[in-house]
Every structure is written in structure tokens, then in C-alpha cells.
Amino acid sequence: MRWTLKPNPRLDDIQKLSQELQVDPLVAQLLLQRGVTNYEEAKKFFRPQLNDLHDPFLMKDMDKAVHRIEKALDQGENILIYGDYDVDGTTSVALLSSFLLENHPQVATYIPDRYTEGYGVSLQGIDFAADNDFSLIIALDCGVKAVEQVAYAKELGIDFIICDHHRPGPNLPEAVAVLDPKREDCKYLYKELCGCGVGFKLIQALSKNQGKTIEDLTPYLDLVATAIGADIVPITGENRVLAYFGLEVINSDPRTGFKAIIEQIKKRTLTITDVVFIIAPRINAAGRMKHGDHAVQLLVEKDLASARQWAQEIEQFNTDRRQLDKEITEKALLQIKENGEEERFTSVVYDKNWHKGVIGIVASRLTETYYRPTLVFTKSGDKLAASARSVKGFDVYQALEGCSDCLEQFGGHKYAAGLTLLEEQYETFKSQFEKVVSETIDPRLLEPEQLIDAQVELSQITPKLYRILKQFAPFGPGNMTPVFMANDVQDTGFGKGVGEDEKHLKLSISQRRSSPKMAIGFNLGDQIDKIKNKKPFDIAFSVDENEWNGNISLQLKLRDIR
Incomplete structure (x- = not known):
């Protein structure tokens, strides 16, 4: 890895923010690197509020979308909620369909088959809508380039509303409304929403006209947080607020489908990283191995016994997916070599x-x-x-x-x-x-790059610092877990390979006679020669907790050694 130290903010700015917030200069430096420059911005960063979300009607075509949906509800039209087969698409479909079904029974969902229809809006899906008397299709996480498909639907007398977050092509489809913050003519203040995020803005606008508050929509945020994590969008601005409160819902009162998944993984508190690596792959596995509709059914299910059955089925899909992934990766690596x-x-x-x-x-x-x-x-x-x-x-x-x-x-x-x-x-x-x-x-x-937030002395890494760093979460693009570097450290003699084939590295590190700190380097077992015989070395690391037999202690999570 090549290590790149992020540019340091000006010393004057660090000192000013440190004094204003009454925090360690290191914390002030990390905040400035994330664009937090004063008390008000720090308050929004550490204490997100649902009221910080923007007015959904600032999005281009939102008024048209709401008007057309309200007309469909008033006139008892059949509405088809159409979405992609990945996590962002299936969570979007679950979100909008469950919201509309609260007051309107004539709502159905459609996920295209990955293998027979492919990505995006399909002609097969439109034919399904025509054959079943749907007069309105709302497409989520896809559709912004579906010019021909929307024109075909129009010929059949079917209206389209598109909620997408991908870059539009040169021409937009002739839909009733195209909600996409990446439209060049859209002045919406935050451009990095995922598909489910755009869907959430739509239900926010609909509920606003119904006299509901943003707090009434909190139960839907577990879906939005999952999509934000899975789609690797920046966790800044509005996404940070949605992810923050969505994680609270996942950990305190998740929907039945999430409860069924969480029961299987037996983990107490989930972070956004857990959502990305534990929940998202399971939801994705349905569309990869069988059909994305299985994921939607799990996410909208209200009966726990039924949800457990769906979750068990999806768990098997995920197991099968892992096995295939392993086999094909081995064959692909061999092909490159041969x-x-x-x-x-x-x-x-x-x-x-x-x-x-x-x-x-x-x-x-x-x-x-x-x-x-x-x-x-x-x-x-x-x-x-x-x-x-x-x-x-x-x-x-x-x-x-x-x-x-x-x-x-x-x-x-x-x-x-x-x-x-x-x-x-x-x-x-x-x-x-x-x-x-x-x-x-x-x-x-x-060559892989390891970005470093700050060079530190190990003595600066304290439980108090870690308590503050935990409040920087949720982490993700635009707000990654802080990574530090420390030079001229030594292993105290404890260093050894651990785990299967000793592929991980466990060691106790000191620096210039500082008290030792435990460290773990996942997949760094092959670096053991660099740390033997008390030779000095440099480390890139983040700060983490180790829980063992009910005891929790601070540990360094090594990213690289040199």
C-alpha cells in the first residue's frame, strides 16, 4: 500500500475549533478534515436531527409526482411499484409499497428477473402492467434512461413516475415526473441520495400533504439506512441524517423482516458496516440466486413466523452464493495466470x-x-x-x-x-x-492507497478519544473511520500469527517506552517478519474495541505495516 497523509488544516483553525468545542486538537483536526468548521456544524455532525432534512418539494418534478399519485389514490387506480433486484431497488419497493398500502389496497410490486429481463425497466414488466390493468407505474432505483420503455408504456395508456439517482442520458424519458437529484435542471440541495433515499423523499412529500410529520416516517428509515450502506453512497449531509436514525430503528425497533435476519446472525448492536457486510448480502442473495421478489416479501412481511421462513430461505441463497463466488473466483484467477x-x-x-x-x-x-x-x-x-x-x-x-x-x-x-x-x-x-x-x-x-488522517503518538490513543471517535459514526464515503499512523513502534515480544493458517497478526505495541497497546492485523499474518526481534516499524491503524469474556478493552486495528 502507498500511504497518503491527508493535508493538515491550518494550525490556527485547529486551535480555534479546539477552544470553541473544548476538545483535543486531534479531534478538531479530524472534524476540520470532514468540513466541520464551527460549533453549529459540529452540533449537526454529532447530533443529527430529522428537521435537518430538506423540503422534498425542492426536487424537480416532485409536485407533479405527488399530484399524479394523489389522483391515482382518489380514483382507485391500480399502482405498480417497480424496482431493481439489488438492495437499493428492493428496499425502495418495500418502502413505497408498504407506505401506499397503509391507505390504498390496489398496490402491487414488480421486480424484474435478473436473468430473463436484466437491469432496469423491462418491456416484460410493462406488458405485465398492461395485462393486469395498472394505469400507473412508479419505478425506483432505475428508469432515468428508459426512454423507449416509457414511450411504449405511454402507447398502452400507462403513466410512469421515475425515482432514480443514476446519471441521466442526453434525453429524459417522457414520464409524468422524473425525480433524480442528478438531473442538470434539478436544484435539490443534496445530490448523493440513493434510490431508496429518493423514494423516501417521495413519501415525505406525500405525507406532508397528508398533514403528517417527519417523525411519522421514522419506521421506514431502517430500509433507507440499509440502502445507503449497501449502495456505497457518501454518508454526508442528508444521507448521514437518514443513516443515523435508520440505524437507531434497526437496533431498537426494526421491521419484522429485519428482526428475522438479525435473529439468525445473533449480533447485539449493528453498525453501518454490519449492515453492509451482514444484512445487505443476504437481501442481495435473493436476486442473485433466485428472484429479488423474495427480498421484497421478507421486507414487507408483518408476521414474524412467516418472516422467519423467508429469512431462512434467503440465508440458504446466501450460503449458495458464497460457495459459487469462491469457486468462480478460483477459476478466474487461474484463467488470468494461465x-x-x-x-x-x-x-x-x-x-x-x-x-x-x-x-x-x-x-x-x-x-x-x-x-x-x-x-x-x-x-x-x-x-x-x-x-x-x-x-x-x-x-x-x-x-x-x-x-x-x-x-x-x-x-x-x-x-x-x-x-x-x-x-x-x-x-x-x-x-x-x-x-x-x-x-x-x-x-x-x-497500487492500493491507504489514506491517513493524522500522524500520532500512541500515548494520544486513549479511551476518552475512542468515546469521541465512536460519535463520528455512521462511517462511510465522505466520513470514513479515522485512520492514524504511528512511527517507530515495537512489538513487546507478544507478536504471533493467529487464526486459520495464522493469517492474522496479534501483537502488543509500545512506542518510546509508552505503555503497550494490544493490536490486531486481519490478513496481515504474512507481515510477521517485519515485527520480530523488537525491530522498529510504522503502523497505519484505526481504533477499535476488543470484547472477550465480557471484558471490553481498547485495541488498535492495523491496516498496514511498513
């Missing part, structure tokens, strides 16, 4: 038998190994489909645009995308993608 492609700028692999539901996860695994832009292809009907993943700082979506003459279609974000192409174009695309990336990527981006 093809002599370890020194390329990209990883592009293909096997017609790989399961389409896990190729995105496999692409992430390959990126962890080779740390370069990666695509994993499989056969999908008469075409090839791929998931793309990138490395920090490199826009893979833009790189795919440079290869668009080889592609049938593609879409996504800076760091993750999906695409399809004809089989005969595969080798041409593979060469072209390598060429585009090799000519445009900064070579430094091919």
Missing part, C-alpha cells in the same frame, strides 16, 4: 458457465487481488454480459465509453458498471479496454 495476464493494466475474464448472479462479486474479488480495472463475463442468452469494477480514482464508466463501438449496451457508475456485447466482439473489446485503460490510468492508481 493466459499470462498478471502484468496487464486490466483483468478481463470469461466463461460461458459462470453464474450471472455472482460475477459482480467475483469482479470485486479479482480487483482485491490484482488491483486494476476488472470485468467478468458470462453467457446471457445469445450475448455476453459482464460486471465491471474499478480501483479508487479511475472512472471505469468513462473507459467503457471509449470502447462503446464494441458494446451492445452499458450503464453504471464511476466504480461499477454492467454491459452486454456480442460474443464475436469479446476479443476486440478485451484488447480495446486494455488499450484505453493503459493510455489513461495514472500508474499510481494501480
